[in-house]
Amino acid sequence: MKYIVIVGCGKSGRELAFELSKTDNVVVVDRSLKALESLGDDFNGKKLWGDALDINTLESAGIKEADAVFLLTGNDNINLVVGKVVKRKYETKGVILQVNDITKKRIFKEEGLTIVNRTYLIVEVLRKCLA
Amino acid sequence: MYIVIAGAGRLGLVLAKKLKEDNHQVCLIDKNESLCHRLAGELEGVLTIAGDATYPEILKEAKIEKAVVCVSATSRDEDNIIICNLAKELFNVRRTVSRVNDPKHLPLYQYMKVDNPVDSISIVARIVEEEASFTDVVRLLSIKRGRLSIVRVNIPETAPVANKSVKDIKLPPNSVLVSILRGTEIVIPSGNTKIFSGDEIIAATLIDTEKEVIKALVGKI
Numbered sequence: 001m002k003y004i005v006i007v008g009c010g011k012s013g014r015e016l017a018f019e020l021s022k023t024d025n026v027v028v029v030d031r032s033l034k035a036l037e038s039l040g041d042d043f044n045g046k047k048l049w050g051d052a053l054d055i056n057t058l059e060s061a062g063i064k065e066a067d068a069v070f071l072l073t074g075n076d077n078i079n080l081v082v083g084k085v086v087k088r089k090y091e092t093k094g095v096i097l098q099v100n101d102i103t104k105k106r107i108f109k110e111e112g113l114t115i116v117n118r119t120y121l122i123v124e125v126l127r128k129c130l131a
Numbered sequence: 132m133y134i135v136i137a138g139a140g141r142l143g144l145v146l147a148k149k150l151k152e153d154n155h156q157v158c159l160i161d162k163n164e165s166l167c168h169r170l171a172g173e174l175e176g177v178l179t180i181a182g183d184a185t186y187p188e189i190l191k192e193a194k195i196e197k198a199v200v201c202v203s204a205t206s207r208d209e210d211n212i213i214i215c216n217l218a219k220e221l222f223n224v225r226r227t228v229s230r231v232n233d234p235k236h237l238p239l240y241q242y243m244k245v246d247n248p249v250d251s252i253s254i255v256a257r258i259v260e261e262e263a264s265f266t267d268v269v270r271l272l273s274i275k276r277g278r279l280s281i282v283r284v285n286i287p288e289t290a291p292v293a294n295k296s297v298k299d300i301k302l303p304p305n306s307v308l309v310s311i312l313r314g315t316e317i318v319i320p321s322g323n324t325k326i327f328s329g330d331e332i333i334a335a336t337l338i339d340t341e342k343e344v345i346k347a348l349v350g351k352i
Contacts, residue, residue, distance in 0.1 A: 053208055054235040077185055077209040085242045103187060107221065 001025055005066045007052045007082060008073030009035040012098065016070060021045040027061045030073075052082050068094030076101050080108050087112050132156070135198040135224075137184035137214045138205035139166060142230055142251075146202065147177050158193045160184045185213045187221055196222040203229040208236040215245040268345050273338065280338050281309070284348050288328040291350045298322035303343040306336035 002024040006017050009030035017028045017039060026045035029052055030036050036047040050057035052073070063069065069092050071079040076099045083097040087110070096114040099105045105117045132155045136143050139161035147159045151174070158178040161167050167181035182189035184203070195201060201218035203211035208231065215227035228247040231237050240248035261269045267285040274281070286293055292300050297308060297320045311318040312331040318324060326332070336344045 051233075051235070053233070053239055055238045056235070075209065077207070077213045081209045081212050081239060081243060085239055088242055101186075104185075107187065107217070 002067040003027075003062065003065050004068050004070070005029065005058075005061050005063055006070045006072060007061075008071065008079075008098075009039065009047075010072060010074055013070070013072040014039060016072070017045060018043065029057060029061050052078065055085075058082070058086065063090050063092065066090075066092055068092070068096065071095070071097035073098075074100075076104055080104065083113055084108075084110065132200070133194075133198045134158070134200045134202065135160065135190070135193050135195045135218070136202045136204060137161075137211075138203060138230075139163070139170060139179070140204060140206060143202075143204040144170075146204065147174060151177055158195075158198075160189060160193055185210050185217070187217055190214075190217055190222060195224060198222075198224050200224070200226045200228060203227070205230075206232055208232050208239065212240060212243045212245060216243060219244070267349055270341075271333070278338055279335065280341050281333065281335050282341065282345065283312075284332045284334065284345060286326060286328050286330045286332060287349060289350060290328060290348060292326050292348050293328045295326055296322065297324045297326065300326070300347065302334075302347055303336070303340040306334060306340055306344045309333040309335050 004020055004024050004026050006013050006026060007029045009028050013028065017026050020026050021044040027048055028036065028045060029048045029050060031051050033049050036049055039047060048061050052058060063086060069086050071083045073079055079097040079099060083095050086092050087095045095112065096116060099115050100118055102117060102119060105115050109115060134150055134155050135158045136147055137160045139159050143159060147157050150157050158180065159170065160180045160182060162183050164181040167179045171179045180189065180193050184190060195218055201215060201224045203214040205211055211229045215229050218224040218227055226246050228249065229240060229245050231240060231248045231250040234250050234253050237248060237250050267287060269283045270280055271283050272281040308320045310333045311320055311326065332348060334344055
């Protein structure tokens with residue numbers, strides 16, 4: 001069983017949290033209480049209301065023990081800053097972040113960070129449809 | 132000196148005007164297009180660029196590679212950090228200075244190696260606290276990342292230095308009396324200058340000896 005922290009409870013964060021919570025230990029962090037509530041009562045994980053740019057929030061989410069951290073807020077800059085800090089300070093094994101702008105994905109790539117870009121993914125899938 | 136400022140809020144604006152007065156070349160970047168348009172008319176000699184400074188092409192448009200300093204003064208800490216990182220890593224800007232909006236975010240600025248994060252809230256809070264608590268001692272400034280401190284001390288009648296000459300005052304090493312404020316007058320102290328109660332003394336000291344200096348001047352902390 002893995003310990004997983006998900007920052008950002010938007011569409012992808014919520015779906016991922018739901019899926020992973022079936023098999024793993026999941027904590028979801030968001031600064032909107034409403035977004036966290038949208039997980040519903042069936043969600044089998046922890047919800048943490050707080051600001052991910054505050055180290056204390058990350059630590060109460062158990063970042064030190066996490067096997068993987070997903071940064072899925074809708075804000076590229078928050079995902080990048082928190083992702084880099086988590087990698088540098090806590091040496092978390094898996095740091096996966098969503099970055100929607102392609103130029104930023106290119107500039108900020110760093111060893112140990114997995115950067116996922118939506119446009120790039122869709123293009124890949126569409127290309128495979130052709131094959 | 133060429134300086135690029137990202138964020139034309141109250142801080143960015145005041146700073147741009149001030150730097151311009153000091154004959155620096157200034158470029159101001161802000162997301163708000165209509166604001167930039169207005170500022171272009173108001174701020175003579177300041178280059179204004181409408182755009183999101185967290186995108187490299189906007190920084191390029193600002194010719195940030197020619198800048199000696201990049202100041203990020205937006206109201207979002209994540210943007211400020213990204214701007215400073217881009218300036219440094221992509222454009223080799225020597226020095227990055229940033230406004231810190233939320234003191235809780237300060238550690239992030241440090242991990243992300245912003246040269247000078249300025250936590251204005253904490254600075255103002257300290258001044259307000261000191262002003263509100265009626266102390267005889269006010270720390271005016273700390274420089275060199277907090278290693279050097281400049282303090283203002285009110286001299287009460289009971290102070291050990293009252294009615295003494297400067298040369299008879301024993302101060303700890305690494306500290307110096309900078310000036311004496313007496314009414315509206317400013318006295319630069321020499322050995323024979325006498326200190327009276329009611330004077331305000333400005334002293335510079337290393338942070339480690341700050342308490343000793345205060346004790347030597349007012350007798351208590």
